[in-house]
Amino acid sequence: MRYELTDLRLFLEIAQARSLTAGAAALFTTPSAASYRLKNLEQALGTPLFVRTPRGMELTPAGDAVLLHVREMFEGIERMQGEVSRFISGLKGHVRLVANSSSLNGFVTQTLGRFLVAYPGIDAEVEERQSEDIPAAVLAREADIGIFAGDTQVQGLRVQPYATERLVLVTPREHALAAQRSIRLGAALDFDFVCMSRSSSNFLFLRDTAARHGRALRTRLHVHGFEAVLALVAAGVGVALVPSSVLAHRQQAQQVQVVELDEPWALRKLHLAVRADARFPNFIDACLKFLLDDPVVAATRAPPP
Template sequence: MRYELTDLRLFLAIAEAKSLSGGADTVHLTASAASYRLKNLELALGVSLFKRESRGMELTVEGELMLKHVRSLLAGVTRMHGEVSGFANGLTGNIRLLANSSSLNSFIVPSLGRFLSANPNVNIELEERSSNTIEAAIAGQEADIGIFAGSSTSASVKAARYAVDELVIIAPLHHPITENAAVRFPAVLDLDFVCVSRSSSNYVFLRDMAKLAGRMPRIRIHAHTFDAALSMVEAGVGVCLAPRSVAAKAMQNQRIAAVSLSEPWALRELTLVSRAESPISPFVEQVVQYLLDDPIVAATRDPS
């Protein structure tokens, strides 16, 4: 039985993306190379790990069991690497944080910039993930802290309400859609969209919500960052689904406009989770508290 860590990382990426091509993009492989590696992994194990269906790649019963073990194994490898590298470099604390794109771009990066500047002996590894994968990753000890849209459902994590945000349609100034105070999501699917990268949790969410409406978004361009996407919107390329907090500065400078969505999912409750069972290092506790106490973040939980 022979396979490599790359095969296990690919398996995990495909399971989370529910797509061979999406998983391949995550681990920087071509679709053909990913297909070859997956077939070899299944041959080595003697079982099929996925059911290939029209809606994507679904895990088999064997695949679900494999996923549990792979998450635990890769988490151990990550911790080993971080601890050994940290010792070699004289670092005192190493923390891994997973977050969806909205919280990452809206709140986390500015908070951590201030924290790291004040705490030179702490290193933080940031990774963007889709919200629906983050809690399981923390419970599986892949990382120390996770922040995602939605509520916590796992007894294996400690959860706290992190922030409240709103997904809105960002449009050029004077675009016809800005004449509305709020619109239903299906109504904007006739418009051209500017999106962040295909691997972004923001784009995956847009695509999934469009599918639920029986449509596919009309994408003119994928930008690599929200800032680039907002610049494209300002230039009149199309509209963008984005958190209001991400667009706040550009809106204040009257570069773009925002229209609310009359959808229950548009209001985003962001949850912070850390592991409940394993002893948490003082550095992790310190970062958790710093993130929760950031005045800008705290203000969203209590706007009054």
Template sequence: MRYELTDLRLFQAIADAQSLSGGASATHITASAASYRLKNLEHAMGTPLFVRNARGMELTPAGETLLVHVRELLLGVERMHGEVGRFSAGLKGHIRLLANSSSLNGFIIPSVSRFLAANPDVNIDLEERASQAILTAVAAHEADIGILAGDFDTTGVRSVRYAVDELILAVAADHPLAREAEVRFGASLAFDFVCMSRTSSNFLFLRDMAQRAGKSPNVRLHAHSFDAVLSLAEAGVGVALVPRSVAAAALREARVVGVRLAEPWALRELNLIVRADGKLPGFAAAFVQFLLNDPRVAATREGGAVAATAP
């Protein structure tokens, strides 16, 4: 049974891309070379690892079993390099971080910026996903770190409290809701909304909460950033459901008015998760501590989101 670490990296890349050409591109080799290496790996394993069909490359049961071991093996190799790399100059490595929109826009981006500036040999693949998708990906070893909101089953992951935030309604100063200190979410659905994109975790959460209230939000416009959503709310186009951390600057500058929601789900506890065994390369473990120790983030755990980000 002869194969190389390169073959295993290629196998994982093909599985992730569900495409031979996609896997080849991710590992920087030609499609013909990728095909040759995959055939060599299948020959060494004595069984097909993929089924080729119109949808692309799908793992066989043997391939799914191998993928679990390959992820474990490659993570161990990366962890080995990280541990040894600490004896050379600085941290080196690649981290995959998944986060929901609230944590991503409210807390993570500033922390990531400072960490990358201080560690030029570390790269971070940062992606927004819904909380349940983040949980699944980290448990399956498809991501190193996840930050998500709400209650969840911790099977397959290790969780630590990351930050506390609050969902509020951002409205224009002359909006009827601006006179209210607090409202029920169902009552706010009588007004037009402006929202993040249809695929964003923020909008999907808003839609789900509206369905629980037996209503459907009238969305006048979907925007691709919280800054755009807040600008639209400021202009009176509609109501925006946003994290207080994201709206903090707009609230301080009185560009919008923040209206609290009389809902138990409005107070959002954000949790940081890693795989159940907690094993991370040295550079990734250092990044986790950097995220947790960010003073602005830590302040929300101590004093609560409202005290930490109030205008």
């Protein structure tokens, strides 16, 4: 049984993207060349690894088994590179992180930026997902680190507190709700909302919460980024649900009114998760320490005086 490391990397990229074309692009090769390599790999293993469906390239049961081992293999290669890097100048490596919208925009992006400046040999891949999907993604080795809101029942993870934040409603200064100190979300659902993109975990959480109230969300438009959300709220387009952490150090926050939400889910505990059996290279351990030791993040974990 003979196959090349490049074939396994191609298999991994196709499995993650569920697309032969995207997998080929990740390795800077053509789809026809990628198809040839994949066929050779399947012949070497003696079984099909994918089936083509309208949704893309779906793994066969054999493909699922191979994916588990290939992820473990490349994780081992990352550890090897991390260990070897101690003997040469600087660290080298790649960190994969998944996080929900609130933690990404309120905490993670700023901390990760400082980490990458401090460790110029490291690069990072960051993906936003809904909180309920993140623990399983970490367990499946789709990411090294996951940060999500709430608790999880997924076994096989090492979970620790990351940060505490509060979801609030922001309104234009002259809005009908602006004079309220706090409200229930149901009272805000009579008004137009400015929302994050349709795929954002912030929007999906708001939409699903409105549905639990038996209401449809009145969305005037979707935008990318909380800066745009706050600017449009300040301009009077509508109201928005945002994490309080994104209001810090943003000029647009001075132009809106913040209304507390009298909801038990508004106070959110963020958690950081890694696999319990993970043996990370030293650069990922360094990233974990950077994320947890950030003074701004750590301060939110402290109990109120």
